[in-house]
Amino acid sequence: MENNRSKEKAARYARVYNKILEMIQAGMYPEGSKLQSEPVLAEKMNVSRSTLRQALALLQEDGIIEARRGVGNFVRKTVDANATGLEKMENPMLKSCTEEISEKRIEVVPGISTQYTESIFKRKMPVVLAVHRFYCRDDVIHGYCFSHIASDCEYLNQFDLNDEQAFLEFLETRIYQYAHSRKCEIRVVGSTENLTDKKIQNEQGLYQMIRESIVDDGGRVIALNKFYIPIEKALIKVYSNHQGAH
Known part of the structure; x- marks a missing residue:
């Protein structure tokens, strides 16, 4: 019964x-x-x-x-039939956050190389750029990214680093054009004091963290990004098909 x-x-x-x-x-x-x-x-x-x-x-x-x-x-908004997920080399925040993003803010902080950054980039350099990116809508922060960018990357010579919008455009789109490959590691992490200070709207105190390492055609790591998406706004998608399928 x-x-x-x-x-x-x-x-x-x-x-x-x-x-x-x-x-x-x-x-x-x-x-x-x-x-x-x-x-x-x-x-x-x-x-x-x-x-x-x-x-x-x-x-x-x-x-x-x-x-x-x-x-x-x-x-929810339906997924477009031609949509792509993390299989395409593009900004994973915009592929994995269900909240509509209408504004992006950036803060750039030059810093000296440390043992940690040397372990990331597998080489020494005098300066490493630390970058904070905030993904917002209606002045509410729905996602956040912390990046380390290699200062010996010649692509940076193409624009003025004081031009924040130009640098933001480079990190959001152009860096993927220069990339040969990337590796994404995905895990769920709890909120920390550092994340709380960023004032990201988060209901459950958990984040989907995407750790993205970008490598250029010379085999050098040129950027390490850590994207944080509140768990209730995260949707990870990967599309695939059989090679040669009709």
């Missing part, structure tokens, strides 16, 4: 999942729109709040909706 009850319960929240999905696909809830409140949805579908929450949790896991604490559940 207990097994039958479990199957019944699973069937109920599966039906609710399918019903909400149908409503989204039918355009009743467009991309970016807010679902009705949980009490209203539960009553409309004639199920308990517990059953509704299980269905909503599955919709969140499948990337169909997102929960914003204290605000409600919203329909």
Whole structure:
């Protein structure tokens, strides 16, 4: 009997999942729109709040909706068929943060080389650039990146380092054009005092951290980036296909 009850319960929240999905696909809830409140949805579908929450949790896991604490559940933007993920050599923040980014800020801090930076770049240099990047929308910081940039990289000679916008454009796009390869390591990390000081909007105190090492065609590491995305706003995607598939 207990097994039958479990199957019944699973069937109920599966039906609710399918019903909400149908409503989204039918355009009743467009991309970016807010679902009705949980009490209203539960009553409309004639199920308990517990059953509704299980269905909503599955919709969140499948990337169909997102929960914003204290605000409600919203329909995510659909992934474009031609979209790319981390398999393409581009800024991983813009590929993995579900929040729309409308503004980027940068702070550049020249510093002396240390044992740590020598271990990163596998060589000595008099100066290493430390760079802070903030990814924002409506003056709210939704993501952050800390970078070490090799100062002996000849590409830096192409613009004035005092021109922050030019340097930002280099780090965001052009550096990937000069790159021969990169390595991304992905892990979940907890908040630290340093991250808290950056005032990144974060509901759960956890971040998806992407550690990106960029190598040029001469085999030199030219940049090490650490991107921090609040876990509730992180969605890592990698697309692949069979070579020669028709």
